[in-house]
Amino acid sequence: MLIKLTRQNNKNESHVCPEKSVCVKFSGFLRLVTIASVLISGACFAASLETGSGKMDVPVTVRIDNAIEYQEIAxxxxxxxxxxxxxxxxxxxxxxxxxxxxxxxxxxxxxxxxxxxxxxxxxxxxxxxxxxxxxxxxxxxxxxxxxxxxxxxxxxxxxxxxxxxxxxxxxxxxxxxxxxxxxxxxxxxxxxxxxxxxxxxxxxxxxxxxxxxxxxxxxxxxxxxxxxxxxxxxxxxxxxxxxxxxxxxxxxxxxxxxxxxxxxxxxxxxxxxxxxxxxxxxxxxxxxxxxxxxxxxxxxxxxxxxxxxxxxxxxxxxxxxxxxxxxxxxxxxxxxxxxxxxxxxxxxxxxxxxxxxxxxxxxxxxxxxxxxxxxxxxxxxxxxxxxxxxxxxxxxxxxxxxxxxxxxxxxxxxxxxxxxxxxxxxxxxxRWIKPGSLRINAESDNQLVKVIAFRSDRQNELALVVINNSSFEVEMDFAMKNMALQGTVKGEYSDRSNRWKQLPPLTLSDNASFGLTVGPTSVTSLSATLINPG
CATH class of the missing domain: 3.20.20.80 (Glycosidases)
Structure with missing residues (x-):
């Protein structure tokens, strides 16, 4: 049976699938080098969190280092x-x-x-x-x-x-x-x-x-x-x-x-x-x-x-x-x-x-x-x-x-x-991180915009999850170290009114960087093909 991916409106009311007797309604994780630095920097960025909307003035830079590995994901x-x-x-x-x-x-x-x-x-x-x-x-x-x-x-x-x-x-x-x-x-x-x-x-x-x-x-x-x-x-x-x-x-x-x-x-x-x-x-x-x-x-x-x-x-x-x-x-x-x-x-x-x-x-x-x-x-x-x-x-x-x-x-x-x-x-x-993937180092320069990265050698892929906790649209610049990408970046996002909505393919700036704009209070999943996996 075909299941439609349904969305919510701004009042958080779920749309119904009337043509089906049964329907699925889609309603709606770096080792700590120093804990203190995380907490102190977090406090600084938290002060900028406001209830309004618009665009964050300064782009967020994310650095992904393939040479720093952590746990294997079960x-x-x-x-x-x-x-x-x-x-x-x-x-x-x-x-x-x-x-x-x-x-x-x-x-x-x-x-x-x-x-x-x-x-x-x-x-x-x-x-x-x-x-x-x-x-x-x-x-x-x-x-x-x-x-x-x-x-x-x-x-x-x-x-x-x-x-x-x-x-x-x-x-x-x-x-x-x-x-x-x-x-x-x-x-x-x-x-x-x-x-x-x-x-x-x-x-x-x-x-x-x-x-x-x-x-x-x-x-x-x-x-x-x-x-x-x-x-x-x-x-x-x-x-x-x-x-x-x-x-x-x-x-x-x-x-x-x-x-x-x-x-x-x-x-x-x-x-x-x-x-x-x-x-x-x-x-x-x-x-x-x-x-x-x-x-x-x-x-x-x-x-x-x-x-x-x-x-x-x-x-x-x-x-x-x-x-x-x-x-x-x-x-x-x-x-x-x-x-x-x-x-x-x-x-x-x-x-x-x-x-x-x-x-x-x-x-x-x-x-x-x-x-x-x-x-x-x-x-x-x-x-x-x-x-x-x-x-x-x-x-x-x-x-x-x-x-x-x-x-x-x-x-x-x-x-x-x-x-x-x-x-x-x-x-x-x-949906994006395959069992057996390794978490690799990901650093965002804004604590309100979290990024976590994984490398799958079996799938030859890099997977990222971005959580924008700010109330602003954010321009993001991703820079890769000790890895190279090829092709396009694919992904999906959820925000106040969408769930797992597919992103248009993103074009790489070069084989070690790309840019992305994420919406306010959103979660985005991304993946890209690796040229030289770990």
Missing amino acids: GFGATTLAGIMLTENGLRDMLGETLRHQAIKAVYHDVGLTLGSLELWLEPANDNDDPMLINKDGFQWETSNAMHDLLVRPARAYGFSNYSLGLKIDMRRELRWMDELRERDYSRYLQEVAEYVAAGVLHWREITGAAPRFITLFNEPLSGNRELHGGSKHKIVDIIKSAGERLRAEGVARTRFIVPAEETVAKSIDTIESILADEDARSYIGALAYHAYPYDSAYSSVRRILQTSGRGLPDHDEIRIRQRLYELAAGYDIPVWMTETSEGPGRADYPFGSPENLRARANHIHDELVYANASAYFAMYDMWDRQSHDAHFKGRDIDFFSQSSHIALVDQRASEVHITGIGFAVGHFA
Whole structure:
């Protein structure tokens, strides 16, 4: 089915696709050499931010240096739902074939997610009395089977392949039956946890033909949700080692864990330090994950992002703690992933479709990739549907369209799929930056105009994302160092009234420079072909 890219008018009212029974509505990340210089210069430029419109008097100069390399980009993702719900009467399909197809296309083709953590529920009761013997009939495979059939398989056609299995150790709900066992027989408890993880991996290998590359082992285990109820850093390390050893014993040697995904950067660092201090546990780690909370903090609240980073004044403490995480991970050559952010249910600062949502999250992505050197950025969920929303928030008077931290909202009532502000922001990166690209140095001489650059040797391309946080049209001069370009520069932009609008091809001034004018409060993605890639 042909999906039209629709736009919003200046009142942020979405146009409808009347000719379709189902339509997709598109409503709407340099190492810190010295943190102080960033903050001080940012303050100077922030003073020039005004509410008027017009053209910035002085052109902005951007220097891209191909010889200065940073992290390899894994991609962009979200916790993965499939529009299904496990009930007492079995698995319930919340979307239906047509609407699910449109949602998958919007999330994995249009936005371009390649990463995810598949939400699986496997063992609400012990399968048997022997943790060394997996009783397949003692596990619930309905969710994993449906996740594969209804989402992973169709999304694979759009490039969704680098997902993790969400085999999270949640002692509050699904695995609460292990609580008593942990107190009574700790060694046996660790064996049961390892069996749970191994069973999920082996079943997935059975239905797909391959073991997953990653497992999401925890979600806020000691903070936030506190899902490892009664847990400790010592117990987290024990679980990692026990599950890792079991997987190797089962012949799964390459799968790695994404840990610990605590509520905040600081709390994640606290847990990470214990994990990395244990050589055995460290050998099983594929990525170090963190969340960008608490609610209303500098990178959770859309309004606070715009008041700080969006004014050239990123929060001092948030930058410093991300620098600390960056250096800690770099010492062990393990990538860093930001795996969850959200304003929180019913806490939206701006209406759904507001351009502020897009620009704020584009700033957030930029800052996580630059200050934390993150290799991956996740939204909350890939898709969230109205029926699940109504059931989950029953009686809490939380509007469906206040949920702006998921990539797409699926409205069964109107048979429509809406890409959110964070979805459009992620798309400005995911549609242009291929997994495996390297972030290279990009310096703008105006802190209100952010630029981040990536080089893909596989695609032989340079990709740039430009965020103009000023209220003025800006002339920009791009100068390349240690690289050369050829052909034309292509791109797309979003502003107050457009989403992913294609730019006319830009002509190079020479093979190392080009010029571009960007509109006020806009986000622009660019790409150009390299003559001599790194």
